[in-house]
Amino acid sequence: MDWLPALIAGLGLPAVATAVGLAWRARTGRLRETSAASGSTETDAAALDLSPGTLGSSATLVQFSTEYCSRCPATARQLAGVAARYDGVRHVEVDLTHRADLADRFRVLQTPTTLILDARGRASARIGGVPRLDAVHDHLDRLTRRTHVAS
Known part of the structure; x- marks a missing residue:
């Protein structure tokens, strides 16, 4: 085997893998604002079969989870804690295992995934x-029109 291709593969593949990993990490957990689908009469809450009593009066944190998601229980606790700090905000967990x-x-495409309604x-x-x-x-x-003070 020629040493130059082996050197390129030995140094190049880890560098590419590191770059892809850093890009993925920078993108994960980032909030992206969404725009309402034009012409759609059904709300996202209705598509999720969430009753009006389940929704918060100001906002709802909908967390998509699965049975085998290792990060979902901790995320659920964090989001429930966030919802508890706001009047009119609720946290709802939707299990996608059978849905x-x-x-x-x-x-x-990954769990947890969170929608803010x-x-x-x-x-x-x-x-x-x-x-x-x-x-x-x-x-x-912004949704509740209040100022959050970190405690």
Whole structure:
């Protein structure tokens, strides 16, 4: 075997893998604002079969989980804690283990994935992976029109 291709493979593949990993990490947990689908009459809450009593009056944190997700229980505790700090905000967990239709409908490729629904039940933000809580607080502050003070 020629030493130059072996050297390129030996140094190049780890460098590419590191770059891809860093890009993935930078993207995971980031809040992305969403826009309402034009012409759609069904709310995201209705598509999720969430009753009006399940929704928060200001916002709802919808966490998509599966039975085998190792990060989902900790994420659920964090999001429940965030929801408890705001009047009118609730946390709802949706198990996708036996609901592939919802995973397809909401294009969930990883768990946890979190949707933030506004007071009308429409998605206003989406987070793939474990959410960055400062971004969740900022978004909820805008939806609830309040100022969050870190404690």
